[in-house]
Amino acid sequence: MHEMSIAMSVVDQVEHAARDGGAHAVREVRLQVGALAGVVPDALAFCFELACTGTLLEGAALVTTPVPARAHCTGCSTDWAVGMPPDLCCPGCGSATGTELRSGRELRIESVTWDDGPVCVPAGEPIPEER
Incomplete structure (x- = not known):
């Protein structure tokens, strides 16, 4: 533990x-x-x-x-709550490569x-x- x-x-x-x-x-x-x-x-x-x-x-x-988990897409500037389990695919453009985990x-x-x-x-x- x-x-x-x-x-x-x-x-x-x-x-x-x-x-x-x-x-x-x-x-x-x-x-x-x-x-x-x-x-x-x-x-x-x-x-x-x-x-x-x-x-x-x-x-x-x-x-x-x-502290909630939030991410940011560098491609389209979308911010979103990633949820649990974390979803790091951008809901705006679908990209998974340009995402940054901002908090969580x-x-x-x-x-x-x-x-x-x-x-x-x-x-x-x-x-x-x-x-």
Whole structure:
């Protein structure tokens, strides 16, 4: 179950940032989770609770924000929701070669709230899936 390695990575990153920020407890972690990230939200929530045990995050809430999968055709400039399973053929021109997946693979920390208020964690880097 890769949700456990994701949860442990999130806890490690947030705990490090919280300690550096002088926090004594983390209250909430918000994650963006793309529809194509291969993450089961309920499994992630379960693993997150386990991974938080004995850390500054113990008792913290995990809030996931779903990010829909969308694609763009470079040939005809059509944008569309790719659905599940993903359909990467352009509904406008039928092309499958000039399509770009624009969203849906996200897995990033959106924000963290600890004992002295909300602190945004830079979301420039995706969460590593392996420890």
